[in-house]
Amino acid sequence: MNNILIVDCIKENIDTVYEIDKTSSNYNWTRNMFTEEFENKNSFFKVLFADDKIAGYIIYHIVLDEAEILNIVIDNNFKRQSLGKYLLEQTLNEISKQNVKTVFLEVGEKNIPAINLYLKFGFEQYNIRNNYYKNGENAILMKKICQL
Ligand SMILES: CC(C)(COP(=O)(O)OP(=O)(O)OC[C@H]1O[C@@H](n2cnc3c(N)ncnc32)[C@H](O)[C@@H]1OP(=O)(O)O)[C@@H](O)C(=O)NCCC(=O)NCCS
Numbered sequence: 001m002n003n004i005l006i007v008d009c010i011k012e013n014i015d016t017v018y019e020i021d022k023t024s025s026n027y028n029w030t031r032n033m034f035t036e037e038f039e040n041k042n043s044f045f046k047v048l049f050a051d052d053k054i055a056g057y058i059i060y061h062i063v064l065d066e067a068e069i070l071n072i073v074i075d076n077n078f079k080r081q082s083l084g085k086y087l088l089e090q091t092l093n094e095i096s097k098q099n100v101k102t103v104f105l106e107v108g109e110k111n112i113p114a115i116n117l118y119l120k121f122g123f124e125q126y127n128i129r130n131n132y133y134k135n136g137e138n139a140i141l142m143k144k145i146c147q148l
Contacts, residue, residue, distance in 0.1 A: 001050050001051055001081065001083075002051065003049070003050065003051050003052065004048065004049070004050050004083070004086065005048070005049045006046050006047070006048050006049075006087065006090055007046065007047060007049065008045065008046060008047075009038060009045040009046060009047045009057065011038065013047050013054060014031070014034050014035065014038060016054045017034055017047065017054065017057050018031050018034055020054065020056065020057065020073055020075045021034075021071075021073055023075070023076055024073055024074065024075050024076040024079070025071075025073045026108070026111070027071075027108065027111075027133065029071065037059050037070070040061075042061045042062065042063055043059060043060070043061055043070075044058075044059070044060050044061070044062065044091075044094075045057070045058075045059050046058050046059075046087075046091070048074075048083060048086075048087050050078055050081075050083060054075070055074060055075050055077075055078040055083055056072070056073055056074035056075055056078065056083055056084065056087055057071075057072070057073060058071065058072040058073075058087050058088070058091050059071045059072075060091060060095070062095065062098055062100060065099055065100055065101040065102070066100065066101065066102050066103075066104065067095045067098075067100045067102070067103045067104070068103070068104045068105065069088075069091070069103065069104070069105040070105075072084060072087060072088060072091075072114075072117075074087070079113075084113075084117055085117065085120070088117060088118075088121055089121070092121060092144075092146075095146070096146050096147070100146055101145065101146055102143055102144070102145055102146065103123075103143065103144045103146065104141070104142070104143045105118065105123065105141075105142050105143075106129070106132065106139040106140070106141055106142075107139065107140050107142060108132075108133055108137045108138075108139060108140075109128070109137060109138045109139070109140050110137055115140065118142055118144075121144065122144050123142040123143065123144045124142060124143060124144070125140050125141065125142050126141055126142065126143050127140075127141040128140055128141065129141060
């Protein structure tokens, strides 16, 4: 893959993002949730293009010196090609330029691909929320302290 680009989501991208979420994640969002994030001024909503196709997206918030990653998804057709790693790495670089001290996220305890990805970037578990997801799965709460 040659042409990889991360850009702000525009309104016209939301349908594609919603489709990717439906097919490629087990923690599906409603279309309304995407629209709300698109309109939320604390929300950063980025899409990753690979060879001119939307291959994934990430949504995160920054409030003062804390950031929270709400979701990161790579389309099934593009999984395991290091795109998730690239998207998270670039996001953490952007976040660290904005005076953020701690990045938080929640991940399903059975979601091994995502947990492995986060561990790779130095996220650590600090708590568990029981029965957090609709399917009864527990959520692992993770955080990463940003380097000064
Ligand atoms: C998590 C996710 C974004 C990873 O994207 P990806 O582009 O396939 O991942 P990468 O190819 O960049 O892999 C990065 C690392 O993630 C881990 N990983 C990815 N897929 C994995 C799998 N199937 N099994 C185990 N570990 C996996 C590995 O540590 C991998 O590093 P490695 O390539 O050195 O082994 C992707 O699996 C996804 O979209 N999952 C569904 C959505 C989701 O659950 N998101 C998290 C919400 S909290």
